[in-house]
Amino acid sequence: MPLPPYIRRDQPRADDRERYQTVFARTPGAVAAPTAGLHFTPELLAACAVRGIERAFVTLHVGLGTFRPVTAARLSEHVMHREWCELPEATVSAIAATHARSGRVVAVGTTVVRTLESVAAHGPLSAWQGETDLLIRPPYEFRVVDALLTNFHLPRSTLLALVYAFGGRDFIRRAYDTAIAEAYRFYSYGDAMLIE
Secondary structure: OOOOOOOOOOOOOOOHHHHOOOOOOOOOOOOOOOHHHHHOOHHHHHHHHHOOOOOOOOEEOOOHHHHOOOOOOOHHHOOOOOEEEEEOHHHHHHHHHHHHOOOOOEEEOHHHHHHHHHHHOOOOOOOEEEEEOOOOOOOOOOOOOOEEEEEOOOOOOHHHHHHHHHHOHHHHHHHHHHHHHOOOOOOOOOOEEEEO
16 A cells, blocks of 8 residues: 555555545555545545535546655746546536536545646546646636635645645635644645635
8 A cells, every 4th residue: 555755654554555545446546545535434425415415526546746845946847747537427417517506516635626627628528538737826717626625735735736726825824824723634644624
């Protein structure tokens, strides 16, 4: 079981296979879990369904590049890593139906945002699979996602750049100041925030 470099253990433990895996996981290929999904359990998903919250899925095989910090002097000069993703037709239909009834598309994690926005950057949303190297940074016009559930990310990361683009730099900085002051947990097994 590949673990992120900030989980400092020489070898994965037996419980990592279960704990560092989302309830959504289906297709082998990622080198790390999309960590926002770690917050969901079968019980929580059932409670969401009772409230009429629907689910649709994408696949993005998280790569090692997701852990690479931004080292370029300017974010615009950062060479974004490539990751394989898939947007199935069923999800395209679910998004269209949600927007048609003025519902919200809530992405669970930055990997979902990258997948949806990668496809939308090339025209109307349609089923697609392939590699993306989309670097979402301020300013960015989001075409699909209305709200984002995400973990607290590392400084100098492309994940934090995406969150800044979505929530606005000042708002997100205040959220991070609160997280630090209140001793929230960051990274894979950390706390999460919902950005509307």
